[in-house]
Amino acid sequence: MRAILALTGKDLLQTGRDRLAALFTFILPILFTVFFGFLFGSSGSDRLPVALLNLDDGAPAQSLITTLERGGMVELRPYSAVQRLGLEEAVQKDNVAAGLIIPQGFGSASDANVPSAPAIVVGKMGSSGSQSVMQSVRSAVDRVLGARAATAAALAALDLDSSPGSAEFQGGLAVSEAAYEHPTVTVIAEDAGTEAGRTPRGFDLSSPGMLVNWILFSLLTAAVALVQERKTGALRRLLTTRVRGIQIIAGKTGAMLCITLTQQVVLIGLGQFVLGVDYLRNPPALLLAMFSLSLLAASLGLMLATILRSEQAVISATVIISMVLAAMGGAWFPLEITGSTFAAIGHVTPAAWVLDAFRGVILQGQGVLQVLPGLAVVWGYALLFFAVAVWRFRFE
Amino acid sequence: MTFIKVENLRKQFDPPRGIVAVDGLSFHMDEGEIYSLLGPNGAGKTTTISMLSCLLRPSGGDARVGGHSVREHPQAAKELIGVVPQDIALYPELSARENLVFWGKMYGLSGAALRRRVGEVLEIIDLTERQDERIEKYSGGMKRRVNIGVALLHEPRALYLDEPTVGIDPQSRRSILDVILQFRDRGMTILYTTHYMAEAQELSDRIGIMDHGRMLAEGTHEELVKIVGEEAHVELTVDRHLEQLATAWREMDGVARVTVEEERAILLVPDATVTLPRLFETAAAVQARINEVNVTEPDLEMVFLHLTGRALRD
Ligand SMILES: Nc1ncnc2c1ncn2[C@@H]1O[C@H](COP(=O)(O)OP(=O)(O)OP(=O)(O)O)[C@@H](O)[C@H]1O
Ligand SMILES: [Mg+2]
Numbered sequence: 001m002r003a004i005l006a007l008t009g010k011d012l013l014q015t016g017r018d019r020l021a022a023l024f025t026f027i028l029p030i031l032f033t034v035f036f037g038f039l040f041g042s043s044g045s046d047r048l049p050v051a052l053l054n055l056d057d058g059a060p061a062q063s064l065i066t067t068l069e070r071g072g073m074v075e076l077r078p079y080s081a082v083q084r085l086g087l088e089e090a091v092q093k094d095n096v097a098a099g100l101i102i103p104q105g106f107g108s109a110s111d112a113n114v115p116s117a118p119a120i121v122v123g124k125m126g127s128s129g130s131q132s133v134m135q136s137v138r139s140a141v142d143r144v145l146g147a148r149a150a151t152a153a154a155l156a157a158l159d160l161d162s163s164p165g166s167a168e169f170q171g172g173l174a175v176s177e178a179a180y181e182h183p184t185v186t187v188i189a190e191d192a193g194t195e196a197g198r199t200p201r202g203f204d205l206s207s208p209g210m211l212v213n214w215i216l217f218s219l220l221t222a223a224v225a226l227v228q229e230r231k232t233g234a235l236r237r238l239l240t241t242r243v244r245g246i247q248i249i250a251g252k253t254g255a256m257l258c259i260t261l262t263q264q265v266v267l268i269g270l271g272q273f274v275l276g277v278d279y280l281r282n283p284p285a286l287l288l289a290m291f292s293l294s295l296l297a298a299s300l301g302l303m304l305a306t307i308l309r310s311e312q313a314v315i316s317a318t319v320i321i322s323m324v325l326a327a328m329g330g331a332w333f334p335l336e337i338t339g340s341t342f343a344a345i346g347h348v349t350p351a352a353w354v355l356d357a358f359r360g361v362i363l364q365g366q367g368v369l370q371v372l373p374g375l376a377v378v379w380g381y382a383l384l385f386f387a388v389a390v391w392r393f394r395f396e
Numbered sequence: 397m398t399f400i401k402v403e404n405l406r407k408q409f410d411p412p413r414g415i416v417a418v419d420g421l422s423f424h425m426d427e428g429e430i431y432s433l434l435g436p437n438g439a440g441k442t443t444t445i446s447m448l449s450c451l452l453r454p455s456g457g458d459a460r461v462g463g464h465s466v467r468e469h470p471q472a473a474k475e476l477i478g479v480v481p482q483d484i485a486l487y488p489e490l491s492a493r494e495n496l497v498f499w500g501k502m503y504g505l506s507g508a509a510l511r512r513r514v515g516e517v518l519e520i521i522d523l524t525e526r527q528d529e530r531i532e533k534y535s536g537g538m539k540r541r542v543n544i545g546v547a548l549l550h551e552p553r554a555l556y557l558d559e560p561t562v563g564i565d566p567q568s569r570r571s572i573l574d575v576i577l578q579f580r581d582r583g584m585t586i587l588y589t590t591h592y593m594a595e596a597q598e599l600s601d602r603i604g605i606m607d608h609g610r611m612l613a614e615g616t617h618e619e620l621v622k623i624v625g626e627e628a629h630v631e632l633t634v635d636r637h638l639e640q641l642a643t644a645w646r647e648m649d650g651v652a653r654v655t656v657e658e659e660r661a662i663l664l665v666p667d668a669t670v671t672l673p674r675l676f677e678t679a680a681a682v683q684a685r686i687n688e689v690n691v692t693e694p695d696l697e698m699v700f701l702h703l704t705g706r707a708l709r710d
Contacts, residue, residue, distance in 0.1 A: 006501035010487065017489040017530075233485035237546075240449045240479040241502040242471075 003243045007251025008258065014225060015259055021221040025263050029214035030270060036206035036332070037275060047075035048097040048129050051087040051122075054078065059164070060107025060144055063177070064119065067140040068100075074136055076100070091122050097129030098122060100137055107145055147176040205334055207271035207279075208358035212351050213326035214267070215260050215293050219301030220318040222256045226305035227314050235395045249302070249393060253386075256298035264290045279358075281365040288368055289357040292378045296350050299385035306389045325351040334359075350381040399427040399462060399554060399585045400448065406456035407443050407609075417443040419609035420457070425602075427553075430576070430586040432596040434696060435606035436708055441589035442482055443609075445556050448587070449479045462553060478547030482558040484539045485546075488532035492523050492542050495531060496549060503550035513549055520575065521545040537568025544572065554585040561595065573599060593696040593708060605700060612703045621694040624702045627652050627664040631690040632675065634661070637682050644678050668693065 015021045050068075054061055068074055077096065079087045087099045099122035106117055121137050123130025148164070151172035155162035162169060229235045238248055268290070271277035279286055304321070308314045326332060329351025335343040346352045353374040360366035360374075407418040418440040425431045433441045446452040448459050450470035458465050464472040486495050496514045500506075505513060518524045521541040531539060540560055547555060557576065561569045576599060580586055590596055596603050597617050604614045613620055634641060642661050646654045650671045652664040665671045668691050679686050700708040 002506065003502060003504075006498060010490070010498045013494065014487060014489045229487075232488075233481050233483040234487065236451060237479065237481055237485040238502060239451055240474060240477075241499070242474070242504045243502050 003247050004251045004254060007243070007248060008254035011222070011225065011252060011255030012258055015221060015255070018221060021218075024214075024221060025218050025259065026266060029210055029218075029263070029267055032214070033203070033207050033210040033267065033270065033275070036210055037203040039202070039206070048073060048133055049095070050074045050076055050133055051090050051096045051099040052076040052078050053081065053084055053087050053099065053101045055081060055104045056102050056106045058106065058108055060148060061102045063147075064102065064106070064140055064144045067144055068136060071136055071140060074133055088122060091124065091130075098124075098133035100133070107148065143180055147173060147180060151176050203271065203275040203277050204359075204362055207267070207275055207277045208355060208362060209326075209331035209334075211264060211267050211271075211331075211358065212293060212329060212355050213322070213331040215263060215297050216300070216322035216325055216351065217318070218260060218263055219256065219297045219304070219322070220315065222252070222259065222298075223301045223305035223314050223318055224311055226252060226302070227308070227311050230394070230396060231311070233396070239395055245393065245395070246390075249390060252302060253298050256301055257294050260294040260297045261290065264293065278362055282361050282367050285357070285361050285366055285368045285371045288375060289354060289361060289371060292357070292375045292382070293354045295382045296354065296378050296385075299382040299389065302389040303385040303392075306392045306394065325349050328352070330355050350378045353377045397427045398424050400425040400459065400587070402444075402448070402457075402459045404457035405444065405447060405454050405459055407440075407447060407452060408455045411455065417609050418447070418454075421606075421609065421611055422457075423604050423611060423614060425554075425585055425587060427585050428580065428583045429601040430580050430588060430599050432600040432603045433587070433589040433606050434591065434593065434596045434603055434700075434708070435589075436591055436706075439591075439606040440609040441606060442558055444606075445479070445558050445587065445589060449477060449556060450474050475550075476552055477554045477556060478550065478552035480544050480547045480555065480557045480560050482562070484543050486531055486539065486542055489530060491528045491530050492518065492534075492538075492545075493527040495542060496545060499546040500549045505549065513551075517545045517548050520548065520578075522571065535564075535568070537564040537572075540564055540568065540572060541575075544575070552584075554587065555579060556587045558589050559591070560588075561590070561592070591708060593700075597696060603696070605696070605703065607700075607704055613699065617696070620696060620699050624694050624698045625664075626694065627666050628668040628694065629690075629692040630663040630665050630668060630672070630675070631688075631692075632661045632663070632686055633659055633688040634679060635685045635687060637684045640682060641679060641684060644682075645675065648674065648678070650674070 015025075052065070054065065065076065069076060074097075079099075084101075087101075090096045091099045101120040101122065103117035103120065106119060119137060119141055121130065121134045123133060151169060152162045152164075155166075155168055155172055160166075160168045226235075235248070239245070268279050268286070272279045300321070301318070304314055304317050308317055328346045329335075329349045330343075330346055331351060335346045335352065343352075356374045357366075357371040357378075360371055364370075401424045403422050405418055405421045406416070408414055408416045421440070421444060423431070433439075433444065435441055443452065447454050448461065448466060450466050450473055454467065458467050460466070461473040462476045464476070466473050487498070490498065493514060496517055497510065500510045500514055515524075518527050521544060523538060523541060523545075526534075526538070531542060534542070544557070544560060547557075560576075561572055564572075573595065576586060576588070588596070588599060600617065602614065602616055603620060605612045605620070613623060638656060638659065638661060642654050642656050645651050645661065645663060648671075650665065650667060652666060654664075655662050663671075663675075672689070672691070676686060697708050700706070
């Protein structure tokens with residue numbers, strides 16, 4: 001056991017000294033994750049951007065804004081009255097999903113049962129973004145004005161002062177608004193694409209995709225190190241000492257697991273804490289997926305370094321295989337957008353199954369039992385690669 | 397006392413049609429002696445060492461190291477030997493100290509014993525001062541020294557060195573040879589392979605000359621050169637009185653034979669150091685001047701040429 005640890009430690013020290021390894025292990029993966037994230041979704045936030053022109057300073061307008069912001073669907077970007085043209089331009093150029101104009105006197109007439117100046121949504125015909133904005137605004141308006149109307153009606157029925165400025169009205173309004181916060185009946189809309197889940201954003205796709213891609217790629221350094229060890233005769237020399245072949249293989253595997261797990265912790269940390277990808281929805285399932293990915297990378301690296309002789313061959317094979325696996329497995333673009341045939345072909349690769357597990361955790365909060373069947377496929381592959389590596393392992 | 401005994405050792409790569417690299421080799425090494433295997437490229441030196449280090453399984457025959465058969469008890473045999481491979485089998489990204497610590501662990505050392513031994517080895521290979529530099533920044537000679545150092549960590553009783561001085565400057569070569577002689581003086585048994593005749597001659601207690609996997613001749617340097625005769629060839633060119641001088645030299649003690657060829661006299665001389673000054677005296681007596689002297693002592697090169705009809709170096 002001590003010999004295995006020493007072998008692992010030596011490999012880690014070597015990798016730590018290798019500048020190119022640092023580039024492949026951390027720097028490029030981070031750059032690619034961020035880059036692909038922006039490519040997949042232009043906005044870093046999952047709220048729809050809405051340009052807001054507020055021409056009213058009354059209480060109903062304020063509560064409409066608060067309600068919209070709390071609703072989490074839209075992100076309001078305030079414009080001033082003189083920027084009205086700018087707002088329309090922003091809508092035209094798709095810089096925002098829609099524009100919202102709150103007119104002067106919004107909500108003021110509602111208490112007297114007279115139609116008040118309506119809020120205006122400026123959007124593009126047929127744009128799904130402006131449709132969603134329209135719906136959010138409509139329900140927010142209903143809610144704000146509904147609360148006021150209900151309060152006024154109740155006060156009137158009790159013969160109390162129902163004018164918006166009165167203390168009774170303020171108290172009643174607070175009660176009605178609180179009632180809206182905790183509705184007794186709610187309707188939750190589910191997106192069929194991601195059951196019980198969140199709508200994927202750019203980083204939700206790029207972060208796990210690039211994770212799988214670069215973990216597979218990082219086995220390059222380990223594989224090349226092993227080939228060099230064979231070339232210098234160090235591997236052969238090891239056999240003149242006390243260690244046995246199987247200990248050498250175990251030590252190498254240990255090092256590859258350590259390297260790829262560290263890499264995953266860094267990339268997942270980046271995803272979770274910087275890019276807002278929710279990896280921690282189910283930590284046990286996440287750990288299982290991470291471990292499976294590392295196992296896959298280690299076994300594949302060991303196998304390639306074992307069956308190929310020259311450094312050149314190992315480099316080209318690793319680059320090609322890791323890229324093809326990642327691309328076919330959906331690390332570069334989600335398989336869902338490619339159609340079912342390609343998705344089925346993609347699932348021949350273990351990369352697709354690992355990626356499914358990661359996305360299951362991020363988007364649907366899947367647990368261990370749900371990710372297990374897919375990860376079992378990954379272990380099958382890992383076992384196969386290990387078997388070939390041990391069977392064909394050569395010391396010279 | 398015999399420490400290593402090689403009997404009828406044979407290695408064929410990729411049988412049945414592959415090359416027979418070692419072909420019925422037998423020799424023995426006494427404890428505390430330096431034995432050199434001298435042979436040209438491809439003679440089978442490395443293959444022999446690999447079998448004696450239990451890296452390659454012999455196709456036939458056996459070898460015993462400290463009484464342990466390399467076939468039957470390779471682990472026991474390995475404990476007794478340190479192997480210095482022909483290639484620099486080290487980790488270039490690690491420093492000399494880190495390499496030694498790693499290899500020490502591979503030999504089963506740990507803790508204080510490991511630290512102590514690494515310190516000692518760094519002293520022996522004279523790299524204490526530069527122990528923390530990465531090996532890749534070392535000169536060829538320094539790398540070779542670390543390569544040797546690794547094999548000393550577990551204080552083996554026998555050391556195999558496979559061409560440890562290839563491709564390094566004369567100064568480094570000198571220091572390596574000195575270190576090897578020190579080991580011998582401490583009682584280590586040393587198997588050395590080389591294709592440099594001068595090294596074999598200087599270091600070895602006994603030499604085995606190998607070619608094509610076979611032992612052509614074996615013995616001390618003196619015993620081997622006797623195969624081609626013991627006398628040195630002395631070639632002399634004089635400006636006058638050549639015939640007269642030749643006659644005088646024929647009469648002289650310590651000159652075995654004199655032949656005259658054009659302007660030169662060729663003498664066979666058992667001991668050139670004693671005879672040469674007297675040759676000059678006789679020339680001076682007849683006022684002749686010796687313009688050129690060429691002395692060729694019989695050497696292993698001549699032995700190899702004699703045995704194979706080929707030169708040792710290509
Ligand atoms: N692994 C191998 N497979 C096949 N043939 C081999 C192998 N190793 C060595 N040989 C062959 O065996 C013969 C002896 O090689 P060996 O390396 O023992 O020679 P050597 O005396 O050490 O030569 P050098 O001075 O060049 O190191 C050579 O013809 C070589 O090509
Ligand atoms: Mg050799």
